[in-house]
Structures are given as structure tokens and as C-alpha cells.
Amino acid sequence: MKGNNLPSVLITGCGKGGIGHALALEFQSKGYTVIATLLAHEPREHLTECGIHVFTADVTKDADIEKLRVEVSSITNNRLDILVNNAGICYTMTAIDTDVDEVSKMFAVNVFGPMRMVRFFHPLLVNAQGNVVNIGSVGGIVPYVYGSSYNASKAALHHWGNTLRVEMKPLGVSVVNIISGEVGTNILKRDVGRHLPVGSLYAPLQDEFANHVNRTPSTTTPQEYAAAVVSEAVKRHPRAWFWTGATTFIVRWGDVFLPRTYWDGLFTRWFNLDKLQKK
Known part of the structure; x- marks a missing residue:
């Protein structure tokens, strides 16, 4: 396959209807050669029909990413202008009822996946003096209820990205953490139908929990989100942290000016946690 001289972007996790899908189309509209990854079971017509290069790759597997590096x-x-670490999964559960095996799978994708991608692709990024874009979340900033493990994975990604930014700057590579608000995607699909375990101390909230994991947020569209992210990502020197999506303004403002415990009371009310208090 012959190379070309167009700017290039590699985006992980580009399933139909998600953030990666929207990002791929937006980058393509800006004149980029777009390379997208999917898992083996995911359809690809939504990308290939648009002329986007698509490869099957699991970010948890060295062999997949080495093969992908050769293809890219x-x-x-042998250059890569932008790497977007978007692949991610969600695990929703109370902190005390957490299934650690499920969390390990999530960290393998959300945290170790970006680490693996940069490990294999950093020579191409250095050659292009490119950018690394990590798709983070407001969950990594505030104690969003039932999201302790997901929040932890995003907080880890943010702080890894912070240090990566410092270390990559002398090599000419920029790193930006995207702090994402609520975006209407399919990331919650793994949680649909999830229930609290038998005997959970949160049993009084089992109906509320079921409604939460089966919710369909009415939020920023993937297309609106992608337009904002791409606008920042294509800059030669993007901001270290770029906040975009529903709720990011209040979270950013509150993180700077309000005490940490402000969120405790807010989420207690939102999630009706007072039902757990003994009479």
C-alpha cells in the first residue's frame, strides 16, 4: 500500500454511532488520512463506505498493535500526525460491590490501551512532531455515583497524560487531555441490564440503579463533540486540558472554586442516597 503526504490521524475505538465514528468523519472532512480501529466482532461499513482505512485491533494485545503499527x-x-486514544469501556457499580475482574478488563482498555498505543507509535509521532489526544472524562474529576471504577480509570488516564505531555515536549510531540462531558454515545451498552448483587447494602436503591444503567442521556451529540475536539486536536500546540461537552462548564468551575465535599451533597441528592440512612 503506497504512502501519501496528507496529514494522518489514527483513532482507536470507532464503533458505529460512537465518539470514534464521529471523530473519524470530522477529521476526514478536514483533509486527513483517517485510520480507524475496530474489534473483530464490530461491523465496518460505516467507515469503509466513506473511504476510511479500517483495521481490526484490540488495544489490550501487543501483537495487534505491532501489526497495526506496520500497516499505519x-x-x-512512517509518520503519524495525531493519535487519538478513544477506545474505552464503562463499568457501573457501587464502590463496595465492585467486581475487580471487571475493573481489570476496563483498565486494560481505558488506561493500559493508551499506554500501549504510545509505546508502539511514538516513533511515528516524533517523526511527524505530532499530537497525542487522550479522551478523558469529567468522571475523572468529580465523584460521580456508581462510577468509582470508571472514574478511577479516567483519572489515571488524565495523570498519565500529564506526565506524558512533559516527557514528550522535548521530542516535539504535544499531548492533550480531552475532559469530556456527557456525550450521547453507546459506551453504556455493556451496562444495560446490570443489577446490584444479591445482599448489597444498596438494595433500597435497586430500582434507581436499574434506571441509571438503562438511561439514554440527552446530551451533546457525537457530531458536536467531534467538531470541538478536532478543532483543538489539529492545532500545533493544543491546550494541555480541553474541556468540552455537556456539564463541563459547571464541573470545571466547581473544581476550581468549590470545596471537594460540595459534590458529595449534590450527588447524594441526585442519586437519592438518603434512602440508605438507617432510621
């Missing part, structure tokens, strides 16, 4: 190198002349 042949397309981009």
Missing part, C-alpha cells in the same frame, strides 16, 4: 507506517510514510 505503510500508509503514512
